[in-house]
Amino acid sequence: MSLSEVAVRVDCAHKSYRRNMLVKPRAVVDGVSIDVMRGSIHGLLGPNGAGKTTTLKMLIGLVRPDSGTFQVLGEDSTRPRGRRDLGFLPEQPYFPTHLSALQAMRFYGRLAGVAREDRDRRAFELLEVVGLNGFEHAELSKFSRGMLQRLGIAQAIVARPAVVVLDEPASGLDPVGQRDMRNLMTGLREQGTTVLLSSHQLSEVEAICDRVSILNAGKVAAEGHIDDLLNVGGQTSVRVRGLSGLPADVAAVATDVALSGGHQVFSIPDSAVRRVVDLLDEAGGSIVSVAPKRSSLEDYFARLIADTRKGVA
Amino acid sequence: MGRMGAIARAVITDSLRRQVIYVVLLFAAVMTAVIPSLPNYDLGMETGVFREFALALVYVAAVVTALALAANRIPGEAERRTVYSILGKRVARWEYVVGTWLGMLGVMAGLIAAFTAIVQVVAFFTYKDPMWVMWLGALAMILEMGVVLALAIAISTRFGPVVVAVATLAGLFIGHSRSTLVGGLGAVDLKPFYPSLDAFNIVMPVSYGGGVAPVYVLAMIVVFVGLSGALLTLGVLFMQRRDL
Numbered sequence: 001m002s003l004s005e006v007a008v009r010v011d012c013a014h015k016s017y018r019r020n021m022l023v024k025p026r027a028v029v030d031g032v033s034i035d036v037m038r039g040s041i042h043g044l045l046g047p048n049g050a051g052k053t054t055t056l057k058m059l060i061g062l063v064r065p066d067s068g069t070f071q072v073l074g075e076d077s078t079r080p081r082g083r084r085d086l087g088f089l090p091e092q093p094y095f096p097t098h099l100s101a102l103q104a105m106r107f108y109g110r111l112a113g114v115a116r117e118d119r120d121r122r123a124f125e126l127l128e129v130v131g132l133n134g135f136e137h138a139e140l141s142k143f144s145r146g147m148l149q150r151l152g153i154a155q156a157i158v159a160r161p162a163v164v165v166l167d168e169p170a171s172g173l174d175p176v177g178q179r180d181m182r183n184l185m186t187g188l189r190e191q192g193t194t195v196l197l198s199s200h201q202l203s204e205v206e207a208i209c210d211r212v213s214i215l216n217a218g219k220v221a222a223e224g225h226i227d228d229l230l231n232v233g234g235q236t237s238v239r240v241r242g243l244s245g246l247p248a249d250v251a252a253v254a255t256d257v258a259l260s261g262g263h264q265v266f267s268i269p270d271s272a273v274r275r276v277v278d279l280l281d282e283a284g285g286s287i288v289s290v291a292p293k294r295s296s297l298e299d300y301f302a303r304l305i306a307d308t309r310k311g312v313a
Numbered sequence: 314m315g316r317m318g319a320i321a322r323a324v325i326t327d328s329l330r331r332q333v334i335y336v337v338l339l340f341a342a343v344m345t346a347v348i349p350s351l352p353n354y355d356l357g358m359e360t361g362v363f364r365e366f367a368l369a370l371v372y373v374a375a376v377v378t379a380l381a382l383a384a385n386r387i388p389g390e391a392e393r394r395t396v397y398s399i400l401g402k403r404v405a406r407w408e409y410v411v412g413t414w415l416g417m418l419g420v421m422a423g424l425i426a427a428f429t430a431i432v433q434v435v436a437f438f439t440y441k442d443p444m445w446v447m448w449l450g451a452l453a454m455i456l457e458m459g460v461v462l463a464l465a466i467a468i469s470t471r472f473g474p475v476v477v478a479v480a481t482l483a484g485l486f487i488g489h490s491r492s493t494l495v496g497g498l499g500a501v502d503l504k505p506f507y508p509s510l511d512a513f514n515i516v517m518p519v520s521y522g523g524g525v526a527p528v529y530v531l532a533m534i535v536v537f538v539g540l541s542g543a544l545l546t547l548g549v550l551f552m553q554r555r556d557l
Contacts, residue, residue, distance in 0.1 A: 064554065111320075
């Protein structure tokens, strides 16, 4: 992967904490390396305590790494200069509650270097994008958790950064808010913005991320394109309607047969696809889909974490 | 200056909505109005005693307010995580520390100026004397509070509000105890190296004299810059090493 293609690079990050001088330091991030491609949405997954937030905090410069390299668009992001093109939404963001949404946006705009003449226009524009129009002059002390989260997103992108780091952006949002958030992130990608997203919402990650890195116990347990990770090699998933049961020749090669919404859903080896399609056609079935078999991200994640834990034990 | 200015402004607006400021201001106003009726007035010394009492009152009020403002500012922002959204931008930690200090210094300057104006009003109506010399005392107090705030902020980058309050008061005591603490060490004279706040103590010349010479004011500013700069540097170093 050439440097010009990489928007965010975390290389060999280490961070240990010790509770006191008598105990050995415990590694919370242990050699994590992540490359995030320009213009992509990259998911950072892992169980609680996996080191996701610490990795992001080191990238932003909030936590001092023991060692490692942290770059955003080729610049050291642990230094303020390297964060020029970076927006950050912390997990469960809090803001000075005496400010109004507009005042807060002006404040963060000023910190992010938005020109004075653009600040108000940008603030109104973003408050509308995140669904807070009409609340510009409301005090943040009156805001719900979800509204603060929306404001958090707005302040993260106030200076039109090329890279946005979002730590649990859907936390505290209702289903509509979560959908809006997904649309916002895909919209950012369409504009060429790179998004690094830490999330526990696996369905959200599966729906929008191009690549994922899964952390466990401070290490990268898996990394790659989401299709490559979830595709089950050599198997094809078939969905067919209009049949009460599978023809005997198809049933002989089918596995994981299930009835879902009036459709027969099953898996077959890749080598049997052509023959099975013909057989279903002859039997009067109407094929809805034929696609490489994928496990869900949730299944993949659970299996990976369990395997890693077994390996550690 | 833009980012530091934004942080300082945020500190000022946040501080101005805190009730402690208005309570202290009201208390000082009432007490100032009461000073002329105190019984132990020496004949012919009324205005001097008034000025001395008023300066003491403003000083105590300023220290209380400085501690109330500074003790929990940075620890509170770290605990509530409001600092993440600030330092997640292109804001250096030194800008955050110095901006916070500038904001608090602005609040203290405004507060001491308000106290002084109240004292002037009371003095004018009581003695028909606006006591312009009180502004010299006010300036000395603003400079001293700048050092006190720098100390409190330096400590608060590592410790919680209780430690900050106790350590700052200890620092204030030490700062005004040079002659007691390093007065008799024989051949080794440590006085020149002592971080003394005595330079800001101009109560006597302001209360009973005509104030201090311009060169003395310059000396106070030099001490203010030196001590505040050293303490803020320490605070920045602490803050740089802190994991948030």
